[in-house]
Amino acid sequence: MGCKERRYAIREIADLTGIKPVTLRAWQRRYNLVQPLRTDKGHRLYTADDLEKIKTIQSWLNKGVSIGKVKSLLESDVISSAVEDSNQLEEVxxxxxxxxxxxGNKTDRLISMVLKEYPLSIVESKFVIPILAAIHFLKLGPRALQLALFKTMFVKHLTILINSESKRGHRPDRVMVNLDETGNLYAWLYYAQLIERGERVVLLDGVEEVSTLFSDASHYKAIHVFAQKSLPEKQLDAILEAKEMETGNVYVSPVIAHLIEERQGAAS
Incomplete structure (x- = not known):
């Protein structure tokens, strides 16, 4: 008796759901989806019901429902399974x-809006992938121009997002190495998601040689290695050797993990 209901700060909600604070604020201000309580100093406090509503919103977004349509779906009590999955957002x-x-202005505005209003996992699967797929089928000239515009604007706004999420006054204690070409959008999304989780990471973009990486970066708390392409045996050997060391502070992207598994399977 007399126990007060649990209240969550916005950062706690972000940690529990993976929804960045800037997105939670956008859902409140622009769409009136969740209205948290306020402390005397104006800080947001969320209830358990708010937390469940946010998880429900996530389930709609995972189906490709536009954030602008979520409120009407919530109010109508429609069962989420009745909505057909979409492989892309309406903004695509x-x-x-x-x-x-x-x-450029419209592209800039749309990318900025999408990055503020959707979780990065949704942005990657239902915005970036469909757009890159569409660009891929264009003729060489238009493809090069549109890809350059999209990459430039997207990396610009990811950089803004990363800077806003980074903890001020703390030096990076982790390093991420991108073994793909400089400016790879998936590498930048991977980097942004590390920052979103609260990790303090410095990005080394477009690295070609990793033979000295693990000795030169030994003062970092962790090393994240990213690639979406097949890697030379020498690079895989160096990464695998570093992962097997007792420190256990080397993490790899899914493609590298798959390449290592294949290599180990072939050797067994």
């Missing part, structure tokens, strides 16, 4: 049109 079509017109 508008962005492709803007890229086709080489409209």
């Amino acid at each position: 079509s508008d962005t492709i049109d803007a890229l086709g017109d080489l409209d």
Whole structure:
């Protein structure tokens, strides 16, 4: 008796759900989806019901439902399983049109909005992947121009997001190495998700040689290695050797993990 209901700060909600604070604020201000309580100093406090609502919103977004339509779905009590999954957000079509017109202002605005209003996992699977797939089927000339515009604007806004999420006054204690080409969008998304989790990471973009990486970066708490391509045996050997060391502070992206598993399976 007399026990007060648990209250969660916005950072706690972010940790529990993976939804970054800037997105939670956008859901409140623009769409009135979740209205947290406020402390005397104006800090947001969320209830257990708010937490469950946020998880429900996530389930809609995972199905490709536009954030602008979520409120009506919540209010209508529609069962989520009745909605057909979509492999892309509604904003994809508008962005492709803007890229086709080489409209930098509209592309910039749409990317900024999507990164603020959706979790990074949704941005990757239902925004970036469909757009890159559409660009891939264009003729060489238009493809090069539209890809350059999209990559430039996307990395720009990811950088803004990363800077806002990074803890001020703390030096990076982790390093991420991208073995793909400089500016690879998936590498930057991987980097942004590390920052979003509260890790203090410095990115080394477009690294070609890793033979000295693990000795030179030994003062870092952890090393994250990213690649989406097949790697030379020498690089895989160096990564595998570092992972097997007792420190256990080397982490790899899914593609590298798969390559290592294949290599170990072939050797067994």
